[in-house]
Amino acid sequence: MTSIINVNLPQQSYEIAIAPGSLEQLGQQMANLNLGKKVLVVSNPTIFKHYGERAINSLTSAGFKVVSYCLPAGERYKTLNSIQKLYDIALENRLERSSTMVALGGGVIGDMTGFAAATWLRGINVVQVPTTLLAMVDSAIGGKTGVNHPHGKNLIGAFHQPRKVLIDPEVLKTLPMREFRAGMAEVIKYGIIWDAELFAQLEASKNLNQLRYVKPEVIDAILTRSCQAKANVVSKDEKEGGLRAILNYGHTIGHAVESLTGYRLVNHGEAVAIGMVAAGQIAVALGLWQQEDTERQNALIQKAGLPTRLPEGIDIEEIIAALQLDKKVKAGKVRFILPTQIGVVKITDDVPSETIRQVLQGM
Structure with a gap:
């Protein structure tokens, strides 16, 4: 088919x-x-x-x-x-x-x-x-x-x-298991930013951290719904003038973690998973998202075999400094994609550094 x-x-x-x-x-x-x-x-x-x-x-x-x-x-x-x-x-x-x-x-x-x-x-x-x-x-x-x-x-x-x-x-x-799990981070991202039905389907599925045990119909849904979500967003905003920025959910802190660990300790998907956990907690701290929803997100990330905590030894102040080098910085402010409910996110340039610091200290 x-x-x-x-x-x-x-x-x-x-x-x-x-x-x-x-x-x-x-x-x-x-x-x-x-x-x-x-x-x-x-x-x-x-x-x-x-x-x-x-x-x-x-x-x-x-x-x-x-x-x-x-x-x-x-x-x-x-x-x-x-x-x-x-x-x-x-x-x-x-x-x-x-x-x-x-x-x-x-x-x-x-x-x-x-x-x-x-x-x-x-x-x-x-x-x-x-x-x-x-x-x-x-x-x-x-x-x-x-x-x-x-x-x-x-x-x-x-x-x-x-x-x-x-x-x-x-x-x-x-595909090695670790690489499959890395891909699941982006799939979970689509559930959070665009497709609540996909998120619920992933919650109901078993063995998301073991490719060989995932049912073919689940793989089909993962591929078609994720690709459709990406296509929908790109068709509306080809060059990240507005809406397309939501595809960076989890990537702001994730990219900083990747860079600071020399692209060796964590792969891209693992870094994005860590970034999504951080973004979820930032959204809760700012009153945008419910604690119950961030717990659902984090449980699904763990179910997919992905990390939810920062790598040991990483310096939080270095992460905050690295955020200023992110491509999405505008007028010196770091742009974050933050969820307001599962399937809906907002773009904000107004996240206090102290909020970021407190969230990272808790990870």
């Missing part, structure tokens, strides 16, 4: 296609887009070992001329040095403006490939083929691309929408 979700944008609309076994159809799907024949497949060694040959065979069978390149796995390699390597491959193989970069991997590969495509020859095609739950429900959709700066996450980037997002749920079979 194939689910098609449309991301409707003024300049370039595109489809998110969710279908088991669709990796074998990558070449035909791209041929239908009338793209140029030169393709660069970007992956990491682990993902390429599992799926690289299948992707390349599908592309060559559809008449594409394919080269591939693997970047090291891990957030700490999401740098301009890695992008330079992609530029070198693009130059060596004479990629043109009609050419396409295919991101075969998780969020790190998707972000870097998208950024390289956005900036090579001032913009060439990119197709996202996410292989992690986090990338499927979040980072592959919406056109945010970029790399990290030593002092902050995703400070260097560009908006560059994909021509298509192709999601094959079967590739999740090789």
Whole structure:
């Protein structure tokens, strides 16, 4: 069964296609887009070992001329040095403006490939083929691309929408448990910011921290409802002029935690989970949210096998200082996304530093 979700944008609309076994159809799907024949497949060694040959065979069978390149796995390699390597491959193989970069991997590969495509020859095609739950429900959709700066996450980037997002749920079979749980953080986020029904469905589901035991219909709901939520928000606000900022729920403090721990101690989803717990408590402290609701959120985060406390040894004052480097700072004020009920959040620039400090001290 194939689910098609449309991301409707003024300049370039595109489809998110969710279908088991669709990796074998990558070449035909791209041929239908009338793209140029030169393709660069970007992956990491682990993902390429599992799926690289299948992707390349599908592309060559559809008449594409394919080269591939693997970047090291891990957030700490999401740098301009890695992008330079992609530029070198693009130059060596004479990629043109009609050419396409295919991101075969998780969020790190998707972000870097998208950024390289956005900036090579001032913009060439990119197709996202996410292989992690986090990338499927979040980072592959919406056109945010970029790399990290030593002092902050995703400070260097560009908006560059994909021509298509192709999601094959079967590739999740090789996803490590920790990475599945990381993806669940973004799924829970959609429940809090947009889809109370999804949140309730997750509360009623069992074994959310064990991919192999999650029922297929639950995986289907996770993918389709999360992708639809992201598509709805992006269609209304492509470049984060207003509404799209709600997608950053949990990310403000989460990004600071990631950065201060060198992108090694906690992964993105774990950091977002910690950030959601903090944001929930800030909302309670400001009288925006009920304690009962934050307890429901935190219980679901724990049920998904995600952390709810800060890593040991992290300096709270360093977190508060790092918040000033966040991309969403406006006129020196840190923008927070705070829940008012499950399924509804508000954007606020008026959170006292002392409130943030007190909440973090309690974590």
